[in-house]
Structures are given as structure tokens and as C-alpha cells.
Amino acid sequence: MNKRTTLSLKSPAKASPAKAAAPKMRASHARELKPAPQTSFQTGLKPDSLAFSLIGAAHAVAQVRTGTNLPQALAQVWGRQETLPQARGAMQDIAYRAMRQLGQSEALVALMAPKAPEPLVSALLSCALALMTAPDETPPYEEFTIVDQTVTAADAHPDTARAKGMVNAVLRRFLRERKALLDAALIQPVAKWNYPQWWIDAAKAAWPQDWQGVLATGNTAPPLTLRINARKTTMEQYLATLDAAGMAATRIGPYAVRLAKPVGVALIPGFGDGLVSVQDAGAQLAAPLLDVRDGMRVLDACAAPGGKTCHILELADADVTALDADAKRLVRVGENLERLQLKAALQPADAQSAGWWDGQPYDRILADVPCTASGIVRRHPDIRWLRRKGDTLQLATLSGKILDNLWQMLAPGGKLLFVTCSLWPQESEAQAAAFAVRNQAARLDAPGQLLPAGGAGQDHDGLFYALFQKNA
């Protein structure tokens, strides 16, 4: 993949007389030497214009194409220049849409552009095309506004200005020949499904009956699902609170409420007071499955940001250790515990090792192991473009080691819940089966693979659950 984000060059240092005689490099060659990304260039565009949001979103999309995850890429864009909250929201919306339609947009550009555009130009076109082909009933912007603002954005940045004419030509041609171009592009599976080919092949192999639904659900916008804090309120009370606030909502699980219209956390009634947390309905199955009772010693071995840790503590007065290899992410567990007024010991450590363990066995262990996250692409549409095929095996090897290590720490008769947010059996069912054989672990009843499901009634991400018990 091309790691350059710009065509611009740093000015070469002044040549010394001796060097002046050296043979001249061809321009194309010299350009490879010192590309200087102009990421902090101030465009002078109005901060509340669509053009400003488009160029910001394009920077983030281009960063994803070089391996940065989208939240981090957006944070970098926002950090570089003063971005109003409204523009942040617009950039985020455009960039997330662009991720969900990247296969289609890149195929359209390949059909229309005379040669492969530079990364930022390509990303800008992908952002514009995502808006022009938005699946919404009411498109977010008028098509001619999108073209006009994309050309304005291209003109305002040195890395795209030279391509302004091409950007204009491509987008206008798309408006004129939309149907024929889409028909031609959508012959390619990557354009039709908006996932890399290896991902489409993996979904077909794993779920021959369901792969189309699985891929399509992954391209929808996620719901906002809340978890009721059983220590502070009840389902009935909280539904009444939402009703009084004029917010339509549906109960979709014992503790799960899906808001009809997603809002920022600041607008969720009682969020600051810990009445509810944001958590997918599928993820809310973990704490009840673990069957924790008061006084038990519990290890949440891959805990950050702490959604499941907090749910466990909302259901029982347990002695919980929340462990995570990433000390920075563990800080977020602390923040969530504080908001909910709950307590757990925070342990920055590697769940593959026992060096941190005091030797006292745990009654319950939650192993929500690192995985490809292929089941949560609704929320993280960049994941499909960031992952590589080989990641599945690499992560399955790591999680196998984590599971074997944790099993040594489980008390006789204790239970270990293995969770992934993956759709790939190599990381989930095959891993669970191999683990049971290696450790002679008894397998208890658990949901197994939950494929992602959208819709008002049963809306959840793709997760895998396997529950094991140690012989007493």
C-alpha cells in the first residue's frame, strides 16, 4: 500500500559545489526521497462549510489507507486545527460513510479517473461519492452542492489543487452516467459488498447460508443501545424516564434498551449519574452468563474499556480484578467505574503471563480476548480495511495462549467465559473446541456464535460465547 500522503516535496538542501556535478536524478525518482505530508496546512476554508468537513474527512480516510484507525485519524485531524463541534460531527459522519462505501467509491474512481489519483485526492473523491450514493431516504446534501464543495475543497489544499479539474470532471460524469457507472462497478464483489475480497471469501466459507446478510448488516449504521444499571434503576423506571424526555426506545434484552434515534451521551437521561451505560445488547450477555455471586473472586482478564467489568459489578458485590495489557486503556475502566460508583482492582498486565498473579484462584474468569473484531464492523467500519487475512491466525494464536494461562488460575468448580467479537470460527468455535480438548474443560450451555443482527426487535453485534467449567 502506498504510504505517501502527499506529492509535495521538502526543498532540497542547497547543493555544495562538489555535489553540484553529480548526475541529476530524474524528477520522478527524486520525488520518492522526501515526501512531506502537508497535513497541518490551513486551507482558509470556512470552518462551517461542507468543503472544510470534506477535506478533513478526506485526510482521515487517507490515514486509514496507510494503517491508522479511523478514530485516531479523526483525532489527529481535529488536533491540527481548530475544528468546531459541528464540523467535527460532519467530518466524522462523512468519514464513517466513506468507510462503509469505500469498495464502491474506489471502483467508480478507477472507472472514471484517467490514472490512479494521489491518496488525498482519492480519499476526497471517496468522501464525495459516499455522500452522493448515500443509502438514506433523504440524502444528506444536494448533489450539486457536494460537487461544488468537493471542488472547492480540492482547490484549497496544495496536495489536491492540481487535481481540481479531474475531481470536477469525475463527479460531474458520475452525475450524468450514474446508472451505467454503478452497474459496471458493482460487478466487482469488493464494490458490491464494500469489504476486501479476502473478507468476503472468509464470510462465505464460515457462513455459507448467511454471509450476504452478515456483510449487509455490517454496512448499516449501529444502534445506540443502553444498559440499565440494576443498582440504580429498573427497566420500567428508565423506560418511563425516556418517555418523559420524549425519547422513543425499545427494550431488547433484560438490561438492554435501544434508542430509536442515537444521541450524544450528554443527552442521555441519567448517564452522568450512572443510571445507564452505552453497551451493545449482545455484549450485555456476558455478565449474566458468568453467573457471578456476592463475595466471589472474579478476574476480567481483557477488561478495557470496562463495559463488562462494570456490568458484573452492577449484578453482584464481587471482588473483581480488571486486567488489561494496555495501561492507557485501563484508565478508561477506572473512569467508567467512577461514573457508576463501582470498585475493582485495576491490573496492567499481560494475560498470557502469570507473573502478576498472587496465586489465589478465581471463582470466575472472563476472557474477552483480543480478536479481529470482525463482528463489530457496524461500529468500526474502518476495521475491514485495516485488517489483513493473516491477522486471524495471529490473534487466534495469542488468544489460545491467554486462555491456557488463565485456566491455571481458575478454582476447581469455577467457570471461565470465553468471548470474542469475531465472526471467524478460527478465533471462536475452533478455538473453543481445541481449548476444551487441551484442558479437559467441561463445556456448559452458552450462545456460541451470534451473527450480527439489525432491526428494531433483535439488534446486536456479532459475538461468540463459550462457557467452561473446571472439574471440582
Ligand SMILES: C[S@@+](CC[C@H](N)C(=O)[O-])C[C@H]1O[C@@H](n2cnc3c(N)ncnc32)[C@H](O)[C@@H]1O
Ligand atoms: C475486546 S477488548 C475487551 C473489551 C472489554 N471486555 C469490554 O467489555 O469493555 C480486548 C482487550 O484486550 C486487551 N489485550 C490485548 N492483548 C492482551 C493481553 N495479552 N493481555 C491482556 N489484555 C490484552 C486489549 O487492550 C483490549 O482492551
